Every structure is written in structure tokens, then in C-alpha cells.
Amino acid sequence: MSKWILTGAAAAAAFLTGASAPLAEPAIGAPATNFKARDANGNIVELAGFRGKTVVLEWHNPRCPFVKKHYNSGNMQKTQAAAAAQGVVWLTINSGAEGQQGHMKGPEALQFVSGAKAKPAAYLLDPAGLVGKAYGAKTTPHMYIISPAGKLVYRGGIDDKPTADTADIASARNHVSAALAEIRAGKPVSVAETRPYGCSVKYAG
């Protein structure tokens, strides 16, 4: 409990001061760093507000071919819908800096979500890269799962086929779906860390 407060306070401090001070990337099993960010509608979303629920973080860049692979095939939307059906909070985060590939402002992001029939609980805008850097997000997509207890239980790729080829989705192991199923069954996450693949997150220089 006190750890939550501490990390939360640290994150909030960084958020409020706007400093890109490198926070320790949370390790598997460690308390997930709290953050606040504006969503595409302009509302402030805080991670700590979802205590008691499983949370999925998905790093996103609509123009990255690897992201396109999972959205154009419907794979990402399917995973999001299944998660939502289980009561999981899905946060799609865009850490692309202004002027970089994939950067979006609120209206564009909303347009993307409705156009792609995506089902995130919220689409967060992180143009300064504060949330991305706090989690060590490196690629799009890069996936994180936080347990109801606020601990990081998965980080890595969406699946085990690091290609941009939609044909590979059918035979791939979807690490996020698998981990969510294990969490629901009360089991520990068997594959807790994988190598993410995709384009690099386009942080502000």
C-alpha cells in the first residue's frame, strides 16, 4: 500500500513538474509506476484509479506497419474486446512526439478509435513520452499487464511471431490473451516477459 503511494507520488511529481526524470522501469512483480495522462477527450486518467482491476497498457502508433498488422487484421480489436468482456481496463497509449510519425491529437485519436472499431477503455496521449519512458516502452506495439494488486505481471510483445505479416497471426501465441486467461484462472502468468517487436516509439528528441 505504502509502495503504491510512494511510486504514485514520485510519478505525480514527475508529471506535475514536467520533468522527464528517468523513473525506474518497473520490474515483473514490482508495483507498477502510477501515472496521470490526458485521454483523447481531454479527461485526466490516473492508473491508481483502477486499483482492483486488471489493466492492460498498449503502446500505439497508427502508422507503424507492425501496429497495422494487428489492427488491419482485427487481431488487436479482438483482444481488446475479449479483455473488456472480462472487466479488464485497456489503455492504449501514444507516446509519439509532435512532428513524429504516428503523433495524434485528441480528435484524430478519436477518429482512429472509431474508424478501426478499437475497444480500449481509453486512448491516452503522452506526447512528452513521460509514461512511455517510465515504463521503458520501446516499440509499438509494446504490451504491459498490471494485476488488480497493482503489480506488473507481464511486459513484452503482443505475440511470439515478430513479423509484419498478418498471415502469421493465426499460428502465433497471443501473450496478452494467454496472460489474461491465466490471471482470471488465478494462476501466475507463465510467460511474464518477452521481447517486444515493432517500430521504435517515436519519443521527443
Added chain:
Amino acid sequence: MTRLRFWMMTVLLALIAIPAAAQKPGDGPHVRIELVAESDTPAPGSDVTLAFVSTPQPKWHAYWRNPGDAGIPPKATWTLPQDVTAGEIRYPVPERLLIVGLMNYVYEHPFATLVTLKIPASLAPGTALPVSVDLAYLVCTDEVCVPEKATLSTMLKVGDGTIAADRRAQFDKYRTALPRPLGSQATYQVANGSFRLGVPYPADAAVSDVYFFPITDGVVDYAAPQTVGRDGDRLVVETKAKGAGAGPIEGVLAVGKDLGFTIRAVPGAVAAAPAGSMAQGSADSIWLTALAAFGGAVLGGLLLNIMPCVFPILSLKALSLARANDAEGNPRGEALAYTAGVVLVCLALGGALLALRAGGATLGWAFQLQDPRVILLLLLLVTGIALNLAGLFEMLAPASLNRLAGRGTGGSFMTGALAAFIATPCTGPFMGVALGAALVLPWPAALAIFGGLGLGLALPFLLLGFVPALRRMLPKPGAWMETFRHILSIPMFLTAIALAWVLGKQIGVDGMTMGLLVVLGLSIVLWAIGRRQARGQGARFGWVMVLAITVAGVWLASRSPIQAQAAAQVPAGAEPFSEARLAELTAQGRPVFAYFTADWCVTCKVNEKAVIETEAVAKALADGKVAVLVGDWTNGDAALGRFIEKHNRAGVPLYLWYKPGQAEPQVLPQILTQSLMQDLASGK
């Protein structure tokens, strides 16, 4: 260095950004790939190498097998004729590309990856071998990524395995860019979030711009800076760890531009390298290291003043300064002359050492003391000084003695030069680290260190010369000085005995006796000079005799028979390796020992020092009339590389033994023993 490269890259990118910006992503392919076979007609039962010759567009990069923080390694899916198999893709040493905190291991320039196809022995010549491969790879700029696909094919035909000369040259170039297997195993340690890697690497092999490219994922933080140290026969790379690290890891250690080694490291204890032990990183840190080493050198030189080999000489100088206290002297001039003498000799010795090292000679500091002629020269000089101190003769006629003591700037210069020359063997224990640094630093920095050593040695006298208050603390001249001078001859004689001992070590008892006889001859002449001086007569002829005896003595020492034997430790008649020479020798029915070595290979150097170059093995090889061929792969000679690849994929060391009458050599173990070599040489 890295920073410099980054800026250069930024500037380059900025320059090419304007035309490239017009390029829409999607206009592919951004990396043009061609599939080329080394031989279009591979022989049955042989290997044929294929190259993916890749040319990225300006500003675009393709990825290494470990792409780093983001990116994807290429994936090949082969369609091959039955029983033909393709090996793993072999990659050249990659480049680093850090983009806003994310590290990418990439190729931004034309490169070639290689794959080996195995052709089954059962195929009949003339059989067509259609080879096709689907290559999926990612190409990116700093801003965008594009996954590309290429289907490449080539038609081979089973034949005689001929390789066209231009194709051979092309592939030799590709092979030279591949990392070489570093024979010995590395060790790594993960503690307190830091990763430390210890890689065996010979202390005398030059390195620059060292970087560890991990192949095993999840061990280190790719974007974290790496620091490199050097500790004897070890390179130590330190960076931020990721994860706890367990089990063996693989990677490529880049050492300078385009030179890399594949290494495998197992967990174990890795001690940190001594601080400042490496000229590495940015240019600032090189000069920081140089500055630290310079400070160390000055301090070390200062310490040398109290060493037994220098002290007597300095005492001479102290006497002279004490006399100079009589106000008519020129203490400042003398102190400066002395300092100039010391510093110039140190610089000259350092310069000579650096020049010789650049010429490829394996030398250490105090190298001049490895030559018996120099030792004998020093022995004669020291004995002469000792006899002078003892009062047997004067350096000059009594009439000019006062002058020498008063304003002997020339004499001071010579005293300084002598002190520096004799001081060098004393440097070892104090100066090891600073001198080690001097030998890996750029030459101006290295020379500065040698100069610092001299400055330190001269410092007390410089102070004495320029601070009259210090000088006043010296005792007044008087009759005691004569007695003091005689007492000072004792350490000088001890130095002479030590030098005689060194001489005996080098050229044996006979040589030492010869040397002592020369010393006696010199003493007799000096005695005669002293007697003439006492009577107030000139002794010009005596000085000529001194010179003659010295020259004759040194000539005798260079002719010593024992010295000639000591040098005969390299295997007799070893010649550079070539396949033609090997064929010639085996055709003559001679046993041949062919060994392949490189300056960066520790195991090679250990085997050479401990086994191949020992007297016992050299004698056994000579007795067995074994021809010795040495292949030096330090610079990655392509012809040698092909030969090594044919016999042992693991690189150097490689030891091959050709018995007479047998076509195939025996591959000897990587760790040689003297008894193994002796048994082989005697035909057991």
C-alpha cells in the same frame, strides 16, 4: 569517440535529409539485396557460400541479428533441392545507432551476410540446383519503419567447385568483415544492476573503440553507455545490466572499426579493471587518462630519487650544488641543465621505445637493459664513477676542477642524462601503471608521460636550484666533502656489482668474467691517469685508452657465444605459411608443424611462450627435422582465413601436424604441452 561519431552522423544525416525527404516511405525496396554464390558450380560433398549483398538507401538502415531495443532481425525461408541444407546467416560487425534513447544495432552502409549451403556428396555433376529464399526484413529511417520482403533465387549446377578470381576477391572482402571467433572463453558477472564482462585479450595488442554487441537478449541495457578497461591480458567491459543473467551468453566484441570477435561468456567473477587503464571513450577521457598518467609519472620520477641505482649520481650533484652555495656558482643554470639532461634522455628513451613498438618489436620499458652490450657499457661507466668518487682519479685535470664544481652546466647536463639512463630499471614497481597507459595512448600523450617521469626525477634539484632558502639548508663545503665523496663510492660500487650480476645472467659466467676483465683493464688505465694527474701531468693518452678499452669491451660482449645461444629460441627455420609451401614440404616427405596465430589471441600467445618457443621444443623440432610454418591471422588475411575455415571453424589458435606420407593433418588441441610437441617431433 562515440559522441564524435554521433555528431558526424547527425551532420551527415542533415546533409542527405533534403533529397531523402522527398522519398515517400513505401517506395521500396529501401534495401536492395542480391543473392550471389561464391561458386556457381559447387562440387559434390562440398560447401558453397552464398552472400546476401545488401545496399541500404541513404538514411535507411537494416538490422543485425540482435536488432537492439526495437527492430526485427531478418528471417530467411529457404526452398532448396533435396538434401541440400543451409546454415545460419553470418553477419558482419554491426553499427550502433542511438535514436532518442533507443539503441539500434544496424547497417547503414552496404554490407553482406553469408550463408553456407551443404551440397550432398551423392549428387552427380551436372545436376541443376535451383536455390530460392524468401527474405523478410525490416528497414527503417530515424522516423519510419518499413517491413520488406524479397524472393531471391539463383541457379547452381553441381560441378568442380571452381571459383572465379573476382568472385573470390569479393567473398574474401565479405569474410574479412565478419567477426572472428576469439579462441578463448569470456566471463561475465551481474551484480548490483551492473554487468561486467571480462574478455581474454593480449596485453600488447592495441585496441580502440571497444564495444560489446550482445547477441543474447535481456542481459544488458542496450542504450546504456559501456565503459572499457584493460587489465593485463583482459579487456573489461562494464555497463548496465538487465535481468539477473544466468547461463552462457553470446555476443560480438568490436575492437576498432570493422574488427570484431564472436565471444561466448559464462557466469563467473570478473574483477574491475584498474581505473584509467584504457584509452577509451571520448577524446576528453583520453586526455584525462593522459593527465592522470602524467601526474603519476611525475610522482614516480620523484620517488626514483631515493632508489639505490640513482642515489649516488644525485649525491654527486648535491655536492656540486653545495659548492655552488659559495655564491659564485650558477645554481639556476645548473638545475636547468640537469633537468634538461634528465627530461631529454627520458623523452629519447620513450621515443625510441614507441618507435620500436610501432615497428612491431615486443619490448617493454627498460628494454635497453636487455642488451648485454648496454649492460657492459653501464658497468664500465659506473665503475669509472665509483673510482672517481673514491679519489683514484679526477674527471679533469686538478687545475680545471674548481671550474667544473662551480659552473659546470655541461657537467650538470651530463649528470642528469646519466641519472635518467640508469634510473629506468628502477621504474618497474612504481611506474607500471603509468607506463602501461603510455603504451596504449596516442604518441604525444605517451611522450608527455615519459617527460613527466624525467620532470619528477629532476624536481628536487630544480627546487634546490631556484629556492636559495633550501640551498642554504645544505651544509657548508669543507674537508668533510672529500670524506663524504669517498663514502659515496660505496653505493656506486654496489651498483657496479649489480650490473655485473645482470651481465652474468645474460651471457653466463664466462661472459661476466670477460666483462670484469675489461673493468680491471679500465681501472688500471684510470689509475695511471690518476697518478699522472697527481703529478700535474696531462693524461690525454690515458683517455684515449679508456675509450679504446670501452669500445673493445662492448665489442667483446656482443660477440659472446652464450648470447647467440640464448636467442635461438624461436623454432629453427620457421617460415610464413602458404599452401604452396606446405605442399612443397609435404611432398619432400618432411613432417610439418603449421600453426596459426594472431596478436589478439591470448591462447596463441600463451602456447607460443610456454611451448612452441621454449628451448626444449625448438630442439625437438630441429632434431626431428620438422618444418615449421607460421600463419599470422592478425589482420584477417583472407587466404589464411579460407584455409583455417577448411580445417577448423573455430579460428585461431589452430595447430596442424602433417606426418610424412599422410595427406590429412592431425589437428592438435588448442592447449599445447611441451611433451606433446616433443613426442610428435620424435615421431611417437
